[in-house]
Every structure is written in structure tokens, then in C-alpha cells.
Amino acid sequence: MQKIFIAIITLFSFTVAHSQIQKVELQASGLTCSMCSNSINKALNSLSFVESVTTDLNKNIFTVSIKPDMKPDLDAMKNKVEGAGFFVANLWAHANFNQLAVKNDAHVTVDDITFHFMDVKNQTLNGTQKIKLLDKNFVVAKEYKKMSKLTTMQCYESGYMDECCNVGRKTTKQRVYHVTIQG
Amino acid sequence: MRYIILCLLILTGFSVHAQELYIMSDPASNVPAKSIGIRVTNKLMPRPYDNGYSYRVLPEVMFGINKNFMIRGMAYASNMFQRGMQLEGGNIYTKYRFLSVDDLHSHFRMAAFGKVAISSNPLTMQHTRQHIIDGTPHPITNIYSSNEIELDGNHSGFNAGIVATQLVHKLAVSGTVAYTNRWENMNVPGVPGISRHAANYSLSAGYLLLPRVYKDYKQPNFNVYVDILGTNALDGKGYYLDVVPGIQFIFNSISRLDLAYRVQAAGSMERFNTSSWLLRYEYNFLNALMKKEK
Numbered sequence: 001m002q003k004i005f006i007a008i009i010t011l012f013s014f015t016v017a018h019s020q021i022q023k024v025e026l027q028a029s030g031l032t033c034s035m036c037s038n039s040i041n042k043a044l045n046s047l048s049f050v051e052s053v054t055t056d057l058n059k060n061i062f063t064v065s066i067k068p069d070m071k072p073d074l075d076a077m078k079n080k081v082e083g084a085g086f087f088v089a090n091l092w093a094h095a096n097f098n099q100l101a102v103k104n105d106a107h108v109t110v111d112d113i114t115f116h117f118m119d120v121k122n123q124t125l126n127g128t129q130k131i132k133l134l135d136k137n138f139v140v141a142k143e144y145k146k147m148s149k150l151t152t153m154q155c156y157e158s159g160y161m162d163e164c165c166n167v168g169r170k171t172t173k174q175r176v177y178h179v180t181i182q183g
Numbered sequence: 184m185r186y187i188i189l190c191l192l193i194l195t196g197f198s199v200h201a202q203e204l205y206i207m208s209d210p211a212s213n214v215p216a217k218s219i220g221i222r223v224t225n226k227l228m229p230r231p232y233d234n235g236y237s238y239r240v241l242p243e244v245m246f247g248i249n250k251n252f253m254i255r256g257m258a259y260a261s262n263m264f265q266r267g268m269q270l271e272g273g274n275i276y277t278k279y280r281f282l283s284v285d286d287l288h289s290h291f292r293m294a295a296f297g298k299v300a301i302s303s304n305p306l307t308m309q310h311t312r313q314h315i316i317d318g319t320p321h322p323i324t325n326i327y328s329s330n331e332i333e334l335d336g337n338h339s340g341f342n343a344g345i346v347a348t349q350l351v352h353k354l355a356v357s358g359t360v361a362y363t364n365r366w367e368n369m370n371v372p373g374v375p376g377i378s379r380h381a382a383n384y385s386l387s388a389g390y391l392l393l394p395r396v397y398k399d400y401k402q403p404n405f406n407v408y409v410d411i412l413g414t415n416a417l418d419g420k421g422y423y424l425d426v427v428p429g430i431q432f433i434f435n436s437i438s439r440l441d442l443a444y445r446v447q448a449a450g451s452m453e454r455f456n457t458s459s460w461l462l463r464y465e466y467n468f469l470n471a472l473m474k475k476e477k
Contacts, residue, residue, distance in 0.1 A: 038436035057397030
């Protein structure tokens with residue numbers, strides 16, 4: 001009986017793959033003064049899922065702590081930076097994974113979030129990983145152009161799932177986050 | 184790490200704002216969306232008839248509507264044309280950023296701007312002094328006129344132009360070209376022969392002296408600026424080229440204090456004054472126009 005109980009528990013922990021983003025680092029481009037950084041700092045702090053923001057004023061990197069049990073809206077963060085008059089040059093999310101099998105240039109859905117991993121080896125993700133967002137307007141133009149060569153799937157251009165992958169799904173467009181693993 | 188910022192001042196002879204923190208003009212960048220800023224500018228201008236100065240105060244309020252569009256309203260009052268301070272009029276300035284290409288250490292931006300101004304000032308300055316001849320005072324009235332179309336107090340009219348700002352490895356270069364057209368001032372008779380329209384251009388540069396390395400938002404920033412401002416009357420009324428050195432303090436990354444001295448380096452245009460001092464304070468309310476999410 002005990003053996004069956006342990007087996008069931010073990011089965012559960014291996015089949016329920018999930019991810020949780022606790023921290024996001026965002027590097028803004030196009031600014032060089034602390035008053036400019038302050039406008040981004042205040043804009044990010046106004047988002048409901050943000051616990052706190054610390055700034056590296058010399059590198060223009062904003063480290064955003066996400067409130068526990070809340071999901072960050074990365075597009076909303078980018079819109080806040082653009083509203084302040086700047087752009088996102090780099091965004092890294094520190095996410096917890098639990099036995100997530102990922103394949104290069106393929107979709108994987110976890111906790112209702114669809115990721116499209118690019119430029120990675122096929123692997124199983126476990127623990128905290130630093131993933132870099134590669135979507136348009138989350139990287140500088142040069143980097144977007146370079147990354148475009150690594151996939152032929154249309155979703156990288158639009159940020160949304162194309163018809164080829166949308167078989168049998170709901171009709172509302174599904175956002176796809178294109179990411180790579182950063183060390 | 185050497186942290187060099189070249190914030191460029193674009194001098195168009197008009198008011199100023201921005202992330203590039205210009206004293207005498209506006210950059211191609213915009214103010215943050217949903218922000219409100221307030222400014223008070225003070226100008227001291229030497230009088231042509233004695234060693235005194237005229238004083239003008241110019242309060243402003245600015246709104247960041249969205250990331251590309253801003254609008255700014257200004258009022259002005261001075262004792263330039265009469266004893267005592269008098270409200271002279273106001274203007275509205277708008278700017279639309281239509282291009283922004285950003286890389287990590289560089290950006291190129293362009294914006295179009297326009298200003299519409301009204302002023303109730305006379306077009307000439309009059310001063311009467313008593314000239315003593317054989318013990319008898321004889322009043323002599325001197326009339327001073329100016330062909331410098333000035334839309335921040337002196338004249339009614341409009342101005343429109345394009346500004347481009349290039350930031351490369353912390354060196355920012357800004358250039359402006361604009362066209363200015365003068366209307367008749369409110370409730371005053373026209374004076375024939377005064378310039379009706381002009382072309383304006385400018386080039387600016389700035390440098391962040393302190394802090395050398397940022398520690399936090401509370402550190403005061405100290406910037407130095409130099410602007411070159413040129414105007415050519417389009418109806419043969421002359422030209423001028425002004426140089427404007429300036430210094431700026433930023434407090435708590437939210438407010439700033441500017442001090443600048445403007446002086447003519449070359450020119451043939453008749454003007455009320457060929458130099459002036461400027462002192463301005465600005466405070467920003469970020470997210471002031473935003474609906475609260477939390």
C-alpha cells in the first residue's frame with residue numbers, strides 16, 4: 001500500500017510540469033541619464049504584478065521582482081518602457097522549471113504559457129533557469145534579424161501562433177514567447 | 184567607468200524640455216507618456232537705453248500624451264515695455280516624434296514640432312530721457328525696434344520645424360531647422376518694416392560632469408551645455424548667430440535647475456538685446472495622467 005502511495009506521489013511530481021517567473025531583468029536602450037531611468041522605474045512600479053524594482057543606473061538594467069503567486073505580463077512591461085519613451089534592448093526572465101522537456105525550434109506549453117525555444121540543445125529543464133526573450137521589440141533590431149534566421153515558423157514575426165500549430169485550439173490568438181536559455 | 188553623456192541642446196530660440204535635458208531647445212525625444220511637468224523660467228535682458236535689465240517670467244505646464252506626442256502651454260509677463268510687470272500673452276507648443284531607431288548604445292530620433300504664440304506687446308520699445316541744454320531739460324525719446332521674431336513673449340506668430348537627435352556611444356548630437364512667421368501683435372498697431380519671417384537652425388552639445396558613476400536616483404547630476412543658435416530673416420532684415428553656455432543640476436532624478444547665458448557671436452540684425460540670462464526650474468509628475476493599477 002505504501003509503495004503504491006509513494007508511486008502515485010512520484011508520478012504526480014513528474015507529470016505536472018510548471019514554471020514560475022520570480023524575477024525579470026530588463027535592459028533599456030536609448031537613455032543615458034538618471035531622470036530617464038526614473039521614468040522607466042516609476043512606470044514599471046505601477047504594474048500590479050510588480051513587487052519592487054531595483055536599477056543599475058550605469059547599465060540601465062531594471063531588476064523587477066514579481067509578487068508571489070502572480071504571473072508577470074512581459075508585453076505590459078515592454079509597453080511601459082516604450083511609454084516612457086525608450087525601448088527594451090534585452091529581457092531575461094528567471095523562471096523555475098520542473099522537469100520540462102524542451103526541443104529546439106519547437107513549441108512547449110507550460111502553465112498556459114507557450115514558449116518557442118530557439119538556439120538551444122534538446123534538454124530537460126529543472127530548477128531556476130535564466131531565459132532570454134527573443135521577440136521583436138524585446139531585442140535590438142540587429143539581434144532580431146540574426147535570430148530570424150534560426151526559425152522558419154511565422155510565429156517569430158508576429159509573436160502569435162500561426163495556423164499550422166493552431167489545430168484544434170481555441171480561435172483566439174495564442175501568444176508565443178520566443179526564448180533561449182542564457183547560461 | 185567614464186560615464187559620458189552628451190546631451191544636446193537644440194536651440195531654436197524657444198522653450199525646452201526632454202530626456203536629453205536641453206536648456207534652450209527641444210530634442211527629438213519626448214517626455215514620458217502620461218506625465219505632467221511644470222516649469223518656471225526667468226529671463227533677464229539688458230535694456231538698450233541704460234545699464235538696467237528687463238525681467239520676464241514664463242510659467243509652463245507640459246503633458247506627455249503618449250510616447251510620441253506632447254503638448255506644452257506657456258504664459259509670459261514682463262516689465263520690458265512698461266514700468267511694472269504686465270501679462271503679455273501665451274503660447275502652445277506641440278511635438279510629435281515620428282522616428283526612433285534604438286540600439287543599446289545609440290539612438291537616432293526625429294520629431295516635428297510647432298508653436299503658436301500671441302503677444303500684446305508693442306513692437307517697439309520707447310524710452311524718454313531728459314537731456315539738459317543750458318540748464319533746461321529737453322525730453323528726448325528714443326525708439327528701439329527689433330527684427331528678431333521672438334515667440335516667447337515679444338511677438339504673435341507661429342513656428343514649425345524638424346529636429347533630429349543622434350546618440351552614439353553616449354555622444355548625442357542634435358540639430359534643428361525651423362521656419363518662423365510673425366503675425367500682428369494683439370491690440371497694437373502694426374509697424375512697417377519689421378521682419379515678417381525667418382529661418383532658424385541650431386546645433387547643441389552637453390556633458391555630464393557628475394556623478395562619474397551612478398549610485399542611486401538621489402544623487403544630484405551636474406551637466407554642462409553649449410548651444411549654437413542661428414536665425415536668418417527671410418526678408419533681408421539681417422541674421423544672428425548666438426552661443427549659449429549653460430549649467431544644469433538634476434535633483435532626485437525628478438527635478439532640474441538650469442542656468443544659461445546667451446550672447447550674440449555674430450550678426451547684423453537689429454535686436455532689443457544681444458545677450459540674456461536664463462534661470463529655470465522644472466518639476467515632473469511621472470505617471471500623473473495614468474489610471475492607477477494598484
